[in-house]
Amino acid sequence: xxxxxxxxxxxxxxxxxxxxxxxxxxxxxxxxxxxxxxxxxxxxxxxxxxxxxxxxxxxxxxxxxxxxxxxxxxxxxxxxxxxxxxxxxxxxxxxxxxxxxxxxxxxxxxxxxxxxxxxxxxxxxxxxxxxxxxxxxxxxxxxxxxxxxxxxxxxxxxxxxxxxxxxxxxxxxxxxxxxxxxxxxxxxxxxxxxxxxxxxxxxxxxxxxxxxxxxxxxxxxxxxxxxxxxxxxxxxxxxxxxxxxxxxxxxxxxxxxxxxxxxxxxxxxxxxxxxxxxxxxxxxxxxxxxxxxxxxxxxxxxxxxxxxxxxxxxxxxxxxxxxxxxxxxxxxxxxxxxxxxxxxxxxxxxxxxxxxxxxxxxxxxxxxxxxxxxxxxxxxxxxxxxxxxxxxxxxxxxxxxxxxxxxxxxxxxxxxxxxxxxxxxxxxxxxxxxxxxxxxxxxxxxxxxxxxxxxxxxxxxxxxxxxxxxxxxxxxxxxxxxxxxxxxxxxxxxxxxxxxxxxxxxxxxxxxxxxxxxxxxxxxxxxxxxxxxxxxxxxxxxxxxxxxxxxxxxxxxxxxxxxxxxxxxxxxxxxxxxxxxxxxxxxxxxxxxxxxxxxxxxxxxxxxxxxxxxxxxxxxxxxxxxxxxxxxxxxxxxxxxxxxxxxxxxxxxxxxxxxxxxxxxxxxxxxxxxxxxxxxxxx
Amino acid sequence: xxxxxxxxxxxxxxxxxxxxxxxxxxxxxxxxxxxxxxxxxxxxxxxxxxxxxxxxxxxxxxxxxxxxxxxxxxxxxxxxxxxxxxxxxxxxxxxxxxxxxxxxxxxxxxxxxxxxxxxxxxxxxxxxxxxxxxxxxxxxxxxxxxxxxxxxxxxxxxxxxxxxxxxxxxxxxxxx
Numbered sequence: 001x002x003x004x005x006x007x008x009x010x011x012x013x014x015x016x017x018x019x020x021x022x023x024x025x026x027x028x029x030x031x032x033x034x035x036x037x038x039x040x041x042x043x044x045x046x047x048x049x050x051x052x053x054x055x056x057x058x059x060x061x062x063x064x065x066x067x068x069x070x071x072x073x074x075x076x077x078x079x080x081x082x083x084x085x086x087x088x089x090x091x092x093x094x095x096x097x098x099x100x101x102x103x104x105x106x107x108x109x110x111x112x113x114x115x116x117x118x119x120x121x122x123x124x125x126x127x128x129x130x131x132x133x134x135x136x137x138x139x140x141x142x143x144x145x146x147x148x149x150x151x152x153x154x155x156x157x158x159x160x161x162x163x164x165x166x167x168x169x170x171x172x173x174x175x176x177x178x179x180x181x182x183x184x185x186x187x188x189x190x191x192x193x194x195x196x197x198x199x200x201x202x203x204x205x206x207x208x209x210x211x212x213x214x215x216x217x218x219x220x221x222x223x224x225x226x227x228x229x230x231x232x233x234x235x236x237x238x239x240x241x242x243x244x245x246x247x248x249x250x251x252x253x254x255x256x257x258x259x260x261x262x263x264x265x266x267x268x269x270x271x272x273x274x275x276x277x278x279x280x281x282x283x284x285x286x287x288x289x290x291x292x293x294x295x296x297x298x299x300x301x302x303x304x305x306x307x308x309x310x311x312x313x314x315x316x317x318x319x320x321x322x323x324x325x326x327x328x329x330x331x332x333x334x335x336x337x338x339x340x341x342x343x344x345x346x347x348x349x350x351x352x353x354x355x356x357x358x359x360x361x362x363x364x365x366x367x368x369x370x371x372x373x374x375x376x377x378x379x380x381x382x383x384x385x386x387x388x389x390x391x392x393x394x395x396x397x398x399x400x401x402x403x404x405x406x407x408x409x410x411x412x413x414x415x416x417x418x419x420x421x422x423x424x425x426x427x428x429x430x431x432x433x434x435x436x437x438x439x440x441x442x443x444x445x446x447x448x449x450x451x452x453x454x455x456x457x458x459x460x461x462x463x464x465x466x467x468x469x470x471x472x473x474x475x476x477x478x479x480x481x482x483x484x485x486x487x488x489x490x491x492x493x494x495x496x497x498x499x500x501x502x503x504x505x506x507x508x509x510x511x512x513x514x515x516x517x518x519x520x521x522x523x524x525x526x527x528x529x530x531x532x533x534x535x536x537x538x539x540x541x542x543x544x545x546x547x548x549x550x551x552x553x554x555x556x557x558x559x560x561x562x563x564x565x566x567x568x569x570x571x572x573x574x575x576x577x578x579x580x581x582x583x584x585x586x587x588x589x590x591x592x593x594x595x596x597x598x599x600x601x602x603x604x605x606x607x608x609x610x611x612x613x614x615x616x617x618x619x620x621x622x623x624x625x626x627x628x629x630x631x632x633x634x635x636x637x638x639x640x641x642x643x644x645x646x647x648x649x650x651x652x653x654x655x656x657x658x659x660x661x662x663x664x665x666x667x668x669x670x671x672x673x674x675x676x677x678x679x680x681x682x683x
Numbered sequence: 684x685x686x687x688x689x690x691x692x693x694x695x696x697x698x699x700x701x702x703x704x705x706x707x708x709x710x711x712x713x714x715x716x717x718x719x720x721x722x723x724x725x726x727x728x729x730x731x732x733x734x735x736x737x738x739x740x741x742x743x744x745x746x747x748x749x750x751x752x753x754x755x756x757x758x759x760x761x762x763x764x765x766x767x768x769x770x771x772x773x774x775x776x777x778x779x780x781x782x783x784x785x786x787x788x789x790x791x792x793x794x795x796x797x798x799x800x801x802x803x804x805x806x807x808x809x810x811x812x813x814x815x816x817x818x819x820x821x822x823x824x825x826x827x828x829x830x831x832x833x834x835x836x837x838x839x840x841x842x843x844x845x846x847x848x849x850x851x852x853x854x855x856x857x858x859x
Contacts, residue, residue: 039710040717040758044725044855047718051830052711076709182757209761493830596748596791635749639773682753 068154068170068443069484069500069534075148075176080591080601082630082646084191084199084676085224086143090171091605091626092587094534094552095155098139099580099660100668103291103326104226104245104274106140106657110155110168111504112530112554112581114564114660117512118449121158121166124173125255126315127266127297130165131323132344132372134454138293141224141247142270146187146203146680147216149176155534156502157447157482160414160428163370163395167447167480168504175253178214181207187680189222191646196242198674199224201249214257223248229654229669234280234615241669244288246273262301269294273329279514280615280664286332289339292325309357313366315350324454341378344453347371352397360403367396374453384461388453392419407433421450421477437490441500449478449510455522462521475522480506494540503531503557511561512661529558530578545591545599552585563661566611568618574611580660582607582623597635603628612658614666621667624653644678712751714832716758718825719743719787719810722834723764725852728784729845732806733767741767744774744783744807746792755787776801783807788816795819806845814859822846826859833857 039050071093083089087106090096095111107116118135121128130137151173158166184206191198201222208215228242248271255264275288283289297319304312326340352366371392376384399412410430417423428445455475463471486500508524515521532554539547555576559565566574577583586606593599610621630646649655649672656667723741733739741764745752752773762769774780776797786802788795788811795816802809809816810823817824817837822844824835836856841848 039713040720040762042717042721044718044721044852047714047721048831048833048855050714050832052714052827052832074709179760180757182760596750635753639749639753 068158069156069441069486069502071153071155073151073153075145075150077589077591078145078148078151080599080630080632081589081603081628082601082632082644082676082678083145084189084646084648084674085139085141085145086173087139088603088628088648089145089151090139090153092548092550092589092603093153093155094536094550094585094587095532095554096169097581097585097607097660098657100276100657100665101136101659102278102663102665103289104247104272104276104668105136105138105291106226106668107136107138108169109581109660111502111532111552112556112578113168113504113506113528114578114580115168116660118165118452118510119168120171121162121164121169122171122173123162124253124266125175125264125299126301127264127299127317127319128165128346129266129268129295129297131293131295131321132319132346133321133323133342133374133452135165135449135452136323138270138272140226140272141199141201141222142249142251143173144203144218144220144249144251144253146185146220147175147181147205147218147253149174149180156443156484157428157445157480159447159449159480160397160412160426160445163393163416164448164450164452167449167478167506175216175218175255176205176207177209178207178216178255178257179209181205181216182209183207183683185680185682187642187678189676189678191224191648191674191676193225193228193242193672193674194652195228195240195672197225198228198671198676212259214255216253216255218251218253220249220251226671227669228672231276231282231666231669233277233282233666234617234664237282239275239282241275244273244275246271248273260303262299262303264299264301266295266297266299268297276665276668278665279518280666287328287330290327290329290336292322292327294322294325296320309355311354311356313350313352313354315348317346317348317350319346320344321346338378339380340383342454342457343375343377345373345375347373360408361401363398363400365398367394369394372453374457376457379457379461382461382464384457384464386460388457388460389420391453391456393417393450407431416450418450420456420474424448424477424479439486439488441484441486443482443484443486445482447480447482449480451475451477451510451522455510459521462519472521472523475510475524476508478506478508478510478524480504496536496538498536500534501531502534503529505529505558509561511563512663513563514663525563526560527558528556528561528564528578530554530556544593547590548588550585550587553583554581555583563663565662566618567662573618577611578660579611579613579662580658582610584608597633599632601630601632603630607655610658612667613662613664615664616662619658619667621656621658624655625651626653626655627651640682642678642680642682644676644680646674646676646678648674648676709754711832712754713758715787715789715812715825716755718832718834719755719785720759720762720764720769722810722823722852723785723808725849726808726841727847727849728808729806732845733784735765739767740770741785742783743769743771743785743787744780745771746774746776746786746788746795746798748789748791749773751789774798780807781805785810788812788821792816795821803844808841808844808846817859823856824859828857828859833859835859 097109101107122137154170158170187203189201203220205218224247226245232238250269252267270293272291275283300316302314321344328337348370350368354364356362374388394417397414401410412428414426426446431442483503488498506528511525534552537549564578588604591601605626608623627650628648632644634642652673655670658667659665756771785808790812809821811821822841
């Protein structure tokens with residue numbers, strides 16, 4: 001037992017601490033590893049030592065050594081709540097907030113900071129799905145949910161582990177293994193708003209293990225609509241979003257594993273149609289813009305244990321992306337006009353060695369080399385016609401953890417050498433300790449956001465045709481310094497409370513700008529700081545359900561960017577609040593299994609006031625309560641048949657996606673009340 | 684209007700939270716699946732029930748619930764007891780249990796008697812989770828103590844069914 005747990009613990013630690021995303025797919029959190037994969041292989045005396053219910057403290061103990069504030073959401077919880085997409089899941093995470101970027105594209109902000117553009121990394125089974133042109137990730141009927149085993153979320157800096165795009169957070173989606181799937185599951189969703197179709201999706205999950213071989217396949221094909229409400233732009237033009245502004249998703253995820261070798265292919269084709277336009281005014285009548293994001297990626301991993309204590313991990317990753325392909329389409333049947341098309345090829349090679357002791361102490365040494373190649377196929381009038389440079393990054397890293405009797409100490413150091421942006425040395429430190437019912441973590445980490453090829457392209461385009469005196473330089477890397485403290489206390493055997501505080505200081509922040517001629521470019525602003533508190537209460541009603549109650553609060557403590565300030569004609573009216581982000585957020589998710597087959601799962605999300613802009617006019621958005629309830633019946637009439645009925649936004653609060661910066665785009669109406677039926681069958 | 688909505692929200696939540704039901708956590712079920720597998724390794728069935736060639740499957744019968752059966756089937760996929768590949772099947776009290784080698788009665792089976800009666804005339808290892816099961820002649824009682832699953836053994840009941848439990852199993856058992 002001891003050896004197995006040590007090995008799993010080390011595997012879990014590697015997964016969360018090493019800058020090789022591939023590790024996530026094969027080595028989940030230590031506690032979960034034992035629960036899901038290895039429990040059946042324990043002998044009787046070992047089984048007697050396995051805790052049935054993992055308290056938040058125990059989970060925190062597993063994740064605390066990752067030197068991050070971590071949320072883990074299981075696939076079971078996702079299916080219990082009838083999540084329509086990842087927005088339903090991630091809106092329950094403390095500090096997370098969704099807002100419109102532009103053109104019907106919705107992204108994520110974290111702890112009062114706009115993270116959508118390259119500051120939150122999203123992985124699916126180790127493959128990074130941020131588009132490598134600007135670093136964004138897009139939400140809304142995008143990612144499939146049926147295949148998810150769990151989502152591991154770092155609600156804080158992750159750059160030292162995961163490199164660029166992880167400055168403010170990491171979302172790691174881990175699919176079920178072939179052995180867990182062991183069959184085929186098909187499911188379909190159909191949802192309607194009050195005034196139109198909400199979504200129709202089909203998903204497939206299949207997997208089988210034959211001795212040393214494991215094969216899993218999942219896929220999604222579907223369409224949704226952002227809203228059924230009326231969108232009004234800054235000059236008073238409007239259109240009915242019902243049955244328009246489509247969100248089309250096609251995703252295939254194939255994993256093959258043979259002994260120590262794992263190979264994964266992922267194809268993601270996501271389209272976002274937009275009549276709401278890029279900024280203050282909507283598209284001209286009779287036409288709309290189709291934004292398409294495609295990723296074709298492959299990941300090859302080899303993991304070898306020389307002994308229980310020495311592990312080698314080699315990984316090669318490639319992705320071919322076509323992000324933000326923008327095509328003007330006409331409602332009257334005129335041929336479409338391709339406006340923008342840029343391909344990005346990403347290559348990454350990583351090798352690391354881990355030495356771990358039976359006491360859980362470890363040392364990791366590794367290095368990686370990555371580069372992005374850009375191919376500017378169509379950049380439109382005024383666009384750059386000359387090639388972009390290839391952006392490369394060599395990384396070396398080391399991390400060590402040692403458990404003293406009174407505290408576990410972790411120290412890590414990451415060195416990056418970029419061909420375009422110089423070098424960077426980033427440290428992180430963590431002190432953690434679990435005292436049984438009580439645990440604490442004290443964390444400090446540097447994080448960074450390196451300019452992307454898209455940033456480079458925009459500034460190069462801005463300079464085209466301008467006299468030298470008006471030209472701008474390329475932006476520099478942004479750096480963030482984050483301190484976090486977490487305390488956890490198990491009030492009763494099935495009731496846990498965690499509280500964490502954070503202080504984020506970003507310098508040289510990369511900021512999107514549009515000038516008076518509608519020419520866009522990027523600058524570095526001096527800084528943006530936030531701090532706040534997040535709390536979580538988990539009640540596990542042994543046998544019949546659970547209840548999660550989370551609260552998060554942030555305040556701005558420094559803001560040098562007018563884009564993020566709340567300014568009306570009289571000047572800045574709030575200096576503790578950033579545009580688009582609620583100060584307070586409260587979420588509740590409860591699950592009641594009425595019978596072994598039938599369950600009810602209500603969700604409630606409260607967000608406090610937010611401010612946004614419509615054109616240059618400041619707008620106030622009242623607090624909103626968003627309530628969902630999902631009824632799930634498993635094995636209805638026949639084995640494997642499941643029926644779910646969800647009512648979302650029960651009270652028709654009509655949440656709006658407020659743009660979390662002053663870009664002029666009015667708040668985008670979100671879904672109104674929706675009724676969704678879900679059918680699935682597993683055999 | 685706002686107060687009305689708040690009230691409705693509160694009532695909805697309370698109603699849901701007070702509606703007590705039952706569900707087995709996936710982790711808990713995984714631990715119990717492991718117990719079913721490991722316990723079976725220390726049991727000898729009479730040759731009439733299970734020959735030594737390994738040609739026939741070891742049949743785990745699960746009382747009552749398709750969901751639990753399905754999960755156990757997944758968890759125990761590919762497992763074998765002395766070369767006998769494990770098969771998992773759902774059974775009801777009126778079913779013929781003669782093909783079962785192990786009968787598992789999860790906690791939600793509040794009336795174990797009909798199942799125990801159906802199994803009584805066969806060499807079937809019965810595993811249950813309620814005190815009623817143990818009192819009424821069940822052989823292995825799985826119970827939760829200090830957030831850990833333990834097991835207690837009714838050796839006499841096993842002997843009467845023609846099953847032989849190895850000493851190591853008896854040594855590891857703990858009375859609740």
